[in-house]
Amino acid sequence: MKAFTQLDGLVCAMDRANVDTDAIIPKQFLKSIKRSGFGPNLFDEWRYLDHGEPGMDNSQRPLNPDFELNLPRYQGAQILLARDNFGCGSSREHAPWAIEDFGFRALIAPSFADIFFNNCFKNGLLPIVQPADVVDQLFREAAACEGYRLNIDLASQTITTPSGQVFSFEITEHRKACLLNGWDEIGLTLRHADEIRAFEEKRKLEQPWLFA
Amino acid sequence: MSCKTLYDKLWESHIVRQEADGTCLIYIDRHLVHEVTSPQAFEGLKLAGRQLWRKSSIVSTADHNTPTNEWDKGIQDPISRTQVETLDANIKEFGALAYFPFKDIKQGIVHVVGPENGATLPGMTVVCGDSHTSTHGAFAALAHGIGTSEVEHVMATQTLVAKKSKAMLVRVDGELGFGVTAKDVALAIIGKIGTAGGTGYAIEFGGSAIRSLSIEGRMTLCNMAIEGGARAGMVAFDEKTAEYLKGREFAPKGELWDKAVAYWNTLVSDEGAQFDAVVELKAEDIAPQVTWGTSPEQVLPVTAVVPDPAEQADPVKQGSYARALQYMGLQANTPITSIPVDKVFIGSCTNSRIEDLRAAAGVVKGKKKADSVKQVLIVPGSGLVKRQAEEEGLDKIFIEAGFEWREPGCSMCLAMNADRLEPGERCASTSNRNFEGRQGQGGRTHLVSPEMAAAAAIAGHFVDIRTFA
Numbered sequence: 001m002k003a004f005t006q007l008d009g010l011v012c013a014m015d016r017a018n019v020d021t022d023a024i025i026p027k028q029f030l031k032s033i034k035r036s037g038f039g040p041n042l043f044d045e046w047r048y049l050d051h052g053e054p055g056m057d058n059s060q061r062p063l064n065p066d067f068e069l070n071l072p073r074y075q076g077a078q079i080l081l082a083r084d085n086f087g088c089g090s091s092r093e094h095a096p097w098a099i100e101d102f103g104f105r106a107l108i109a110p111s112f113a114d115i116f117f118n119n120c121f122k123n124g125l126l127p128i129v130q131p132a133d134v135v136d137q138l139f140r141e142a143a144a145c146e147g148y149r150l151n152i153d154l155a156s157q158t159i160t161t162p163s164g165q166v167f168s169f170e171i172t173e174h175r176k177a178c179l180l181n182g183w184d185e186i187g188l189t190l191r192h193a194d195e196i197r198a199f200e201e202k203r204k205l206e207q208p209w210l211f212a
Numbered sequence: 213m214s215c216k217t218l219y220d221k222l223w224e225s226h227i228v229r230q231e232a233d234g235t236c237l238i239y240i241d242r243h244l245v246h247e248v249t250s251p252q253a254f255e256g257l258k259l260a261g262r263q264l265w266r267k268s269s270i271v272s273t274a275d276h277n278t279p280t281n282e283w284d285k286g287i288q289d290p291i292s293r294t295q296v297e298t299l300d301a302n303i304k305e306f307g308a309l310a311y312f313p314f315k316d317i318k319q320g321i322v323h324v325v326g327p328e329n330g331a332t333l334p335g336m337t338v339v340c341g342d343s344h345t346s347t348h349g350a351f352a353a354l355a356h357g358i359g360t361s362e363v364e365h366v367m368a369t370q371t372l373v374a375k376k377s378k379a380m381l382v383r384v385d386g387e388l389g390f391g392v393t394a395k396d397v398a399l400a401i402i403g404k405i406g407t408a409g410g411t412g413y414a415i416e417f418g419g420s421a422i423r424s425l426s427i428e429g430r431m432t433l434c435n436m437a438i439e440g441g442a443r444a445g446m447v448a449f450d451e452k453t454a455e456y457l458k459g460r461e462f463a464p465k466g467e468l469w470d471k472a473v474a475y476w477n478t479l480v481s482d483e484g485a486q487f488d489a490v491v492e493l494k495a496e497d498i499a500p501q502v503t504w505g506t507s508p509e510q511v512l513p514v515t516a517v518v519p520d521p522a523e524q525a526d527p528v529k530q531g532s533y534a535r536a537l538q539y540m541g542l543q544a545n546t547p548i549t550s551i552p553v554d555k556v557f558i559g560s561c562t563n564s565r566i567e568d569l570r571a572a573a574g575v576v577k578g579k580k581k582a583d584s585v586k587q588v589l590i591v592p593g594s595g596l597v598k599r600q601a602e603e604e605g606l607d608k609i610f611i612e613a614g615f616e617w618r619e620p621g622c623s624m625c626l627a628m629n630a631d632r633l634e635p636g637e638r639c640a641s642t643s644n645r646n647f648e649g650r651q652g653q654g655g656r657t658h659l660v661s662p663e664m665a666a667a668a669a670i671a672g673h674f675v676d677i678r679t680f681a
Contacts, residue, residue, distance in 0.1 A: 016535075017528050018407055018507050022647045027628045031277065031291040033251035033298050035360075045649045054291055083528060085408035088441070089645060090626075091343040092249065093359035111408055114377075114443045115343060115357055122361035172375065174235040185361070186260070189369045192229055192237060196371055199228045199239055200266075209464035209472045210241050210336065211268065 002124035003182030009078030020089035039101030087116025215482040222354035249341025253364035267307035280618035320594025323561035330460025349446035350430035356443040378488035383419035386495030394429035395661035398436035399501035410442030421495035505536035520544035559591030560625035563642035581614035582672030
């Protein structure tokens with residue numbers, strides 16, 4: 001996994017609540033057996049004016065000029081600013097894969113759906129929860145100032161605005177360590193293989209019907 | 213001894229180890245695997261040279277991509293076919309307790325297949341790369357959806373890295389009225405708490421109305437916990453749970469059964485257990501529900517009118533209501549019962565079990581589909597459900613009404629196969645999500661119960677099932 005330490009990135013403001021993972025990456029692209037290549041189809045139904053299918057040359061498709069990701073001011077954005085309950089719905093990890101593949105490294109919203117939030121951390125993406133009034137302020141500043149950037153520092157758990165205002169954010173120690181170091185979580189867990197085996201043996205004795 | 217919630221008991225009995233920050237390694241008993249969210253996980257195992265930790269924890273089937281008609285022609289979409297064949301090959305290479313491939317009599321929607329074969333048992337942790345894994349909480353199990361990285365993690369380590377959620381009790385007391393189903397209860401709860409209301413919580417559904425539900429009804433309810441934002445929903449163990457499971461293939465037998473039931477009887481929240489949040493509804497207040505927008509929380513009783521965005525105080529809500537009405541092609545203040553439907557879908561992991569099909573058939577018997585309705589799809593949840601329905605003659609009732617009787621699968625719930633809405637088409641659907649494009653790009657979904665969907669197919673528009681004859 002790609003490590004995440006510090007990011008100074010352009011902000012793309014997407015002023016919609018309850019953005020679901022079906023919108024982030026529509027179902028037809030879930031037929032892939034690969035983990036990469038989803039970026040061109042991120043928000044496919046909102047981003048393009050035609051119907052997208054796997055295998056199309058996306059560079060030839062008509063873009064929806066009104067959609068946030070297509071606005072000239074947001075080209076090259078690495079931070080997605082969103083509203084409540086971002087990533088709700090389906091558990092598809094293709095959603096964070098598409099967001100990461102597109103070039104985003106961090107997301108800021110008042111709340112995220114649980115499964116999506118969790119999936120982000122497995123892919124070097126940092127989802128940051130901020131109070132609604134802070135998010136409101138960031139939306140106002142991003143709208144007022146073209147080229148609006150934020151500086152995110154994971155070690156100190158802070159977001160710094162262009163005017164120098166600093167907001168702190170929460171993250172568990174475990175997730176922070178994994179992101180900072182780009183650790184493979186399976187490798188980490190397997191260091192405890194003996195404990196897992198011991199737990200499993202005890203469980204077999206207590207509830208043998210689970211192991212039939 | 214302190215009083216514990218059912219969730220406390222399920223969580224604590226699966227902790228392998230705990231870090232100082234509260235992050236735990238949680239042991240996983242049952243891993244359900246389907247074709248869409250597993251190929252990258254199997255590939256990850258291969259690349260790292262890892263094996264399955266415990267192949268007997270895995271129960272697998274192909275459901276999302278499989279066609280629901282013309283099975284003799286196989287899977288015609290080559291990309292879908294590759295994904296299903298990749299699952300075949302991976303299960304062959306890595307192994308599983310049970311695999312129900314395309315066309316197998318036991319193939320079907322993974323959340324229907326698990327319980328009907330007794331592969332979901334009380335006290336288990338159940339995971340699957342699918343958000344509707346919450347369905348299995350109906351058996352007093354801790355069940356939730358996971359992403360593909362976690363699928364790989366469970367395959368390689370039999371554990372998940374997780375922190376405990378908060379506990380919410382949703383209590384529904386009283387008696388549900390005629391024509392009001394588990395689906396209506398689920399939608400009414402989501403209407404009350406919102407699609408983010410359960411975020412960060414595991415929900416236990418309790419109260420006399422929940423205890424009165426059948427196990428299949430409880431599955432419908434737990435299935436939609438995720439639509440209320442909660443990864444896991446659950447219902448305490450009782451005699452109905454035991455009765456449902458007894459004799460099923462992977463359920464314990466003989467002495468082990470007695471031993472298991474003795475343990476399962478403890479899988480209830482203790483009297484006086486504390487929840488972080490409690491939500492209460494009165495069963496008598498719940499009417500048949502219909503969603504009008506593009507989020508499951510945008511739901512109203514069938515007797516209501518489509519809301520007016522201008523009357524919403526919150527500007528974010530005002531915007532999302534206006535956007536939803538535009539997408540849905542609806543005008544504010546339109547009575548829901550005057551909304552016509554183009555298609556009807558009865559199926560999905562929410563409502564495709566035998567009781568759902570019986571309920572729909574009960575409404576349809578002796579009647580015909582409205583001429584204005586282009587297509588009515590009846591998609592049973594599994595091959596076993598289909599066989600049972602045919603033994604009871606339900607297929608004939610549907611076919612005589614002009615409905616299409618299909619093969620099992622996820623079908624038009626998410627439209628990964630050929631079953632889908634065309635742009636602008638409006639559907640009465642027993643599925644779980646009315647998101648933009650969910651049932652096909654530009655498609656307009658209204659979530660309802662099987663009875664309400666069947667009645668809409670007959671009338672050509674939504675009707676109040678309580679007065680429909």
